[in-house]
Amino acid sequence: MNGASATGLLVHELVEAAGQASPDRVAVWSRGAEHTYRALEHRVRRLANHLRRLGVGPGVPVGVHLPRSFDLIACVLGVLRAGGVYVPLDPGYPRERLAFMARDAGLRAVLSLSSLPPIETSATHVVVAVDRIDEEATAMGEGSNSGVSERDLAYILYTSGSSGRPKGVEVEHRALSNFLHSMALEPGLERHDLMAAVTTLCFDIAALELFLPLTRGARILLVDDDTARDAQRLRALLEAHDVTVMQATPATWRMLLGTGWRGSSNLKVLCGGEPLTRELATRLMDCGSSLWNLYGPTETTIWSTVHRVERGEGRVPVGRPIAGTRVHVVDEHARPVRPGALGELVIGGVGVARGYRNQPLRTASCFTPDAFGRGEGERLYWTGDIARVRDDGRLEVVGRTDHQVKVRGFRIELEEVETVLLSVPKVERAVVVTREDEASERRLVAYVVAEKGTSPTVSELREAASRLLPVYMLPSTYVFLEMLPLTPNAKIDRAALPSPRPFRTDPGTAFVAPRTATEVALARIWSEVLCVQPVGVQDPFLALGGHSLSAARIIARIASAYGVPMDLRAFLRVSTVAEQAAWLDARTDDPMAVDRPIPRAARRRRRSNNPSNQ
Numbered sequence: 001m002n003g004a005s006a007t008g009l010l011v012h013e014l015v016e017a018a019g020q021a022s023p024d025r026v027a028v029w030s031r032g033a034e035h036t037y038r039a040l041e042h043r044v045r046r047l048a049n050h051l052r053r054l055g056v057g058p059g060v061p062v063g064v065h066l067p068r069s070f071d072l073i074a075c076v077l078g079v080l081r082a083g084g085v086y087v088p089l090d091p092g093y094p095r096e097r098l099a100f101m102a103r104d105a106g107l108r109a110v111l112s113l114s115s116l117p118p119i120e121t122s123a124t125h126v127v128v129a130v131d132r133i134d135e136e137a138t139a140m141g142e143g144s145n146s147g148v149s150e151r152d153l154a155y156i157l158y159t160s161g162s163s164g165r166p167k168g169v170e171v172e173h174r175a176l177s178n179f180l181h182s183m184a185l186e187p188g189l190e191r192h193d194l195m196a197a198v199t200t201l202c203f204d205i206a207a208l209e210l211f212l213p214l215t216r217g218a219r220i221l222l223v224d225d226d227t228a229r230d231a232q233r234l235r236a237l238l239e240a241h242d243v244t245v246m247q248a249t250p251a252t253w254r255m256l257l258g259t260g261w262r263g264s265s266n267l268k269v270l271c272g273g274e275p276l277t278r279e280l281a282t283r284l285m286d287c288g289s290s291l292w293n294l295y296g297p298t299e300t301t302i303w304s305t306v307h308r309v310e311r312g313e314g315r316v317p318v319g320r321p322i323a324g325t326r327v328h329v330v331d332e333h334a335r336p337v338r339p340g341a342l343g344e345l346v347i348g349g350v351g352v353a354r355g356y357r358n359q360p361l362r363t364a365s366c367f368t369p370d371a372f373g374r375g376e377g378e379r380l381y382w383t384g385d386i387a388r389v390r391d392d393g394r395l396e397v398v399g400r401t402d403h404q405v406k407v408r409g410f411r412i413e414l415e416e417v418e419t420v421l422l423s424v425p426k427v428e429r430a431v432v433v434t435r436e437d438e439a440s441e442r443r444l445v446a447y448v449v450a451e452k453g454t455s456p457t458v459s460e461l462r463e464a465a466s467r468l469l470p471v472y473m474l475p476s477t478y479v480f481l482e483m484l485p486l487t488p489n490a491k492i493d494r495a496a497l498p499s500p501r502p503f504r505t506d507p508g509t510a511f512v513a514p515r516t517a518t519e520v521a522l523a524r525i526w527s528e529v530l531c532v533q534p535v536g537v538q539d540p541f542l543a544l545g546g547h548s549l550s551a552a553r554i555i556a557r558i559a560s561a562y563g564v565p566m567d568l569r570a571f572l573r574v575s576t577v578a579e580q581a582a583w584l585d586a587r588t589d590d591p592m593a594v595d596r597p598i599p600r601a602a603r604r605r606r607r608s609n610n611p612s613n614q
Helices: 011-021 037-053 070-082 095-105 173-188 206-215 225-229 231-240 250-257 278-285 360-366 414-422 458-466 517-530 548-562 568-573 577-585 600-609
Strands: 026-030 033-036 061-064 085-088 109-112 126-129 153-159 167-172 194-197 219-222 245-248 268-272 290-295 305-308 325-330 343-349 367-369 379-389 395-400 404-407 410-413 427-436 442-450 477-480
Touching: 011 037, 011 070, 011 173, 011 206, 026 037, 026 070, 033 037, 037 070, 061 070, 061 095, 070 085, 070 109, 070 206, 070 219, 095 153, 095 167, 153 173, 167 173, 173 206, 173 268, 173 305, 194 206, 206 219, 225 231, 225 568, 231 250, 231 548, 231 568, 245 250, 250 268, 250 278, 250 548, 268 278, 278 290, 325 379, 360 367, 404 442, 410 414, 414 427, 414 442, 414 458, 458 477, 517 548, 517 577, 548 568, 548 577, 568 577
Parallel strands: 026 219, 061 085, 061 109, 085 153, 109 126, 194 219, 194 245, 245 268, 268 290, 442 477
Antiparallel strands: 026 033, 153 167, 290 305, 325 343, 343 379, 367 379, 379 395, 404 410, 427 442
């Protein structure tokens, strides 16, 4: 195989060919509307023509700064059709982070919406409001040959970096095409499939959800941002459509299972981004026709190994390498270890990225010549993951050699979070680790030592961190210490850091006790889910370390106790116990009845009396 697809076509060429074969077939279902392959081709061609007029061609980066919509897919394909390199820019990221990414990538243009605030940076780039492009003016130029080759870049994706700034991973077309070709074979995807796409474009696994169906003539159910974060709405959407394939992280699958979702007999379940526990695997195997565990770092193009999970005990393996990929487990001298022994996992083959944007030293330290003699110019990527090869030849990943972690599927360099916290006035030292909550979900915990004579508050730290870090990188809990524990050689002893006590850690926040029965019940639910006590009725949800998954658990507990539905948007609008109690009392017949179950008939009556939860 030459490193591209089995046909030698690149991803945008494969999508174009699928559209030519079935132009009137539905390609994308998004926000209640169906879009055919013909409509997708029409939009992609005009966007590509417009970008070419701006000088976009092979190797030229273009930012994609859009919410999840049909236009998002068309824009990514339009960049590739023009020959350019797409760079995901999530509108929800902090402005300073987006500005850095735009400067570092050297963007020629940014595709956005007229309603979105511009990315403020000193770099020169053209902002294209895709909702205002003159379609007539871009109708000419029907050719699709951009001159791009398989060794040109397809995308630059920014991940967390230990230096305190994101790292831009440069991925070539041949790596992306090889990946899609292998995924089409195993786990497999056919023309009749409908794949639910739930992942942000800034997470590299989104490429599978957006490209694989369209290269196979299949269909995408594109889940909008709000629904993807709201367990109840996501469950309703999945149950309303005959979804046959869905990829998600363990955290998202747990969020769905928490709503009572039971899947369907024709659903292929793909799970990756974090370790898949045997307990979760057993539950997911009852929700579909098959369960697949996937593993791979961004630097080796999305997924590098695949495993069909069977029932059993013990650690769930990540399986065997995909097509065009080689894996090695080596010791500290880069020598292969015997089967069953632990070592560092290194990956070679077509999927290895070109390197990190504008970071030659880091690239040289992580990407090395292939020491196993697989061909001139071939390289290996050192993952930092500790792994073993089992007797049956399948790979197990058991930990990390550094301070990189996965939280809710997102890769996080703990040093980047620590660097941001250390830049906050009043902070002398800061260490960030991961802990598991009562639902076995990982969360970030920050341990902070304040400068003498100062008393920073959680609110100050959270506000400062949120200006530079995306939401998934924000610590959910802050613990203030007089000093950090040290090892005998004066290094921070992370193993000796105390477990976060389930108590309020921000003395600067005034505590207001529950005053009504509804507030008492809600405060108890919040306390149990967030592992914080006591919970005051004026404490903001986010300030107590809440996130979308813990919100989903609270929503499920409220629905179970009261029979009143609440979606994530409503939850975040009433984000204190006091506000939620008032909201709930307005929708129940007896606001004092907080501890006793509500009969099904009463629940139905309440829903009929309150048709809207907005």
